[in-house]
């Protein structure tokens with residue numbers, strides 16, 4: 442399995458427009474953070490994890506144009522779905538399947554209703570919204586019949602219940618503040634956990650660094666990478682060096698092989 446970190450930033454991205462702090466003006470490329478997203482290639486199947494407003498730019502950087510067999514959406518906030526319209530080029534392979542729970546699917550339909558109209562105007566992305574059951578695995582398949590199982594994980598984003606996803610021995614969890622105890626069991630035996638850590642100071646809907654380290658230890662993956670970071674996390678070089686063994690900050694362009 443190969444995991445590409447397409448974006449490791451929070452909703453504003455880093456640098457933030459108009460900010461001159463040491464992180465936003467850093468010359469270290471690892472301090473440049475597009476909106477949070479990942480790309481997983483496993484057993485011939487390509488899965489996109491969220492599709493934020495930087496999706497187009499992220500796929501130009503990746504420079505490996507092939508079908509996206511499924512988009513897994515965590516929740517409907519703009520920084521996680523703002524790039525769905527830019528899936529247009531991928532519709533030449535097939536209608537792009539977008540997997541999420543019913544409440545999120547309904548809100549996506551309201552956000553971009555023209556993608557789901559009866560008579561689509563030319564050029565509109567052809568998205569196939571697939572409403573998943575949150576308590577069982579589902580399957581994402583490619584055009585050649587290869588398939589991968591995905592397990593939804595319930596996490597709480599402030600008060601909003603949203604989804605993380607486990608694919609084999611990796612899991613993707615973003616925008617979490619808390620996690621119901623019973624979900625921990627579903628995350629046992631992970632080689633790689635990618636999870637959100639917003640900044641040093643606490644926040645009312647996202648884990649801060651301390652809470653994220655605590656969660657990472659409870660889950661106990663071999664290796665954990667943090668994403669969805671704001672400029673208030675501090676410099677990559679400083680913060681990453683001080684993290685416990687097996688926990689690192691992700692950065693845009695990081696490629697993880699497991």
Ligand SMILES: [Zn+2]
Pocket residue numbers: 451452477518520521616669
């Ligand atoms: Zn977010």
Ligand SMILES: [Zn+2]
Pocket residue numbers: 516518598616
């Ligand atoms: Zn959010």
